[in-house]
Amino acid sequence: MKFRNIVLISVALLVTVLPLAAFTPKKEYTMQVNVTSAFDWGMGAQRFAELVAKKTNGLINIKPYYGSSLLAGKQTNWYQAVADGSIDFVVDSTINASSVIRSLNLFSLPFFINTYANVDKIENGKAGARIIADLEKGGLKFLAWGENGFRQITNSKREIKTPQDIVGLKVRVVGSPIFIDIFKQLGADPVNMNWADAVTAFQQGVVDGQENPKSVLTVVKIWEYHKYMTNWNYLIDPLIFGVNADLFKRFPADVQKQIQEAALEAGEYEKALARAYLDGNTSLNILKNKFKVSPLPKEPFALAVSKGMKITNLTPAEVAAFVAKTKPIYDKWVPLIGEDLYKAAQEDMK
Numbered sequence: 001m002k003f004r005n006i007v008l009i010s011v012a013l014l015v016t017v018l019p020l021a022a023f024t025p026k027k028e029y030t031m032q033v034n035v036t037s038a039f040d041w042g043m044g045a046q047r048f049a050e051l052v053a054k055k056t057n058g059l060i061n062i063k064p065y066y067g068s069s070l071l072a073g074k075q076t077n078w079y080q081a082v083a084d085g086s087i088d089f090v091v092d093s094t095i096n097a098s099s100v101i102r103s104l105n106l107f108s109l110p111f112f113i114n115t116y117a118n119v120d121k122i123e124n125g126k127a128g129a130r131i132i133a134d135l136e137k138g139g140l141k142f143l144a145w146g147e148n149g150f151r152q153i154t155n156s157k158r159e160i161k162t163p164q165d166i167v168g169l170k171v172r173v174v175g176s177p178i179f180i181d182i183f184k185q186l187g188a189d190p191v192n193m194n195w196a197d198a199v200t201a202f203q204q205g206v207v208d209g210q211e212n213p214k215s216v217l218t219v220v221k222i223w224e225y226h227k228y229m230t231n232w233n234y235l236i237d238p239l240i241f242g243v244n245a246d247l248f249k250r251f252p253a254d255v256q257k258q259i260q261e262a263a264l265e266a267g268e269y270e271k272a273l274a275r276a277y278l279d280g281n282t283s284l285n286i287l288k289n290k291f292k293v294s295p296l297p298k299e300p301f302a303l304a305v306s307k308g309m310k311i312t313n314l315t316p317a318e319v320a321a322f323v324a325k326t327k328p329i330y331d332k333w334v335p336l337i338g339e340d341l342y343k344a345a346q347e348d349m350k
């Protein structure tokens with residue numbers, strides 16, 4: 001073989017082999033998750049890790065660390081930890097990052113986003129694109145949306161039907177300022193507490209009430225602590241599937257694509273779990289037909305009722321009283337979130 005051909009072949013070989021050789025995966029990539037694998041959210045995180053392993057033929061091994069164990073329970077620190085690279089991946093709540101990323105508070109404006117169709121329109125619309133851009137400014141690569149769900153209020157003292165019924169109740173909330181503002185505005189006594197301590201607090205009666213979605217309440221068997229639940233859909237708690245941006249950039253293009261696809265698929269699966277029984281048959285059918293889930297999840301509230309829980313569904317007129325009462329939250333928070341983003345969200349929901 002001519003020398004020139006040998007050189008050409010060697011160069012060609014190097015060009016194809018080098019990018020692969022230059023990438024050596026870590027033995028384990030860490031993932032932050034605030035709840036455990038028993039929750040829809042944790043199951044979504046686990047599915048994500050499994051899909052990444054499968055799609056990359058075992059090259060990328062993600063280990064979920066449940067219960068915010070990498071953050072010593074401090075759930076509101078996840079964004080910083082992933083953005084600075086001390087944690088690699090994340091499947092976590094928008095609320096737990098909303099004290100750092102202001103625009104995420106859009107989802108926490110009381111009674112603003114009131115249907116699943118509206119959440120989806122915002123996430124996939126102009127408002128969602130702006131929020132994703134904000135998330136990515138600080139060093140996170142956004143991969144997909146998931147969902148914790150519409151948050152409902154439960155308590156051990158009395159049925160909540162009117163704003164007056166909340167007055168004076170000690171309510172556990174996440175350490176996010178807008179939640180403190182909302183419950184103060186409602187005349188309650190909000191107590192900021194990490195999820196890691198919350199269930200013990202319910203058990204010991206340190207607080208009278210709390211607010212969380214179906215996906216959380218049924219797993220912790222909230223009826224064992226609280227007799228009353230009011231479905232008021234007052235705000236939505238989306239989840240974010242993400243990864244440290246520098247880390248993501250260093251993955252080869254095919255691995256990036258596989259990770260992206262895994263997150264979208266796990267996000268869709270997780271959302272269907274979180275919405276099961278709350279959107280007619282839509283999510284149940286997605287679980288059954290697309291994800292071949294068998295057996296399907298059980299109806300979530302029948303057990304609660306059989307255990308003596310009183311579930312109250314508010315009429316539109318009853319909701320209107322809460323809307324009126326929480327109006328001042330908009331006066332303070334829309335400027336903080338950004339008028340433009342707020343208007344974009346209204347446009348998206350049209």
Ligand code: X2X
Nearest residue numbers: 034093095096174195212
């Ligand atoms: O702490 C909560 O309430 C929880 C589990 O819903 C979140 O992480 C936002």
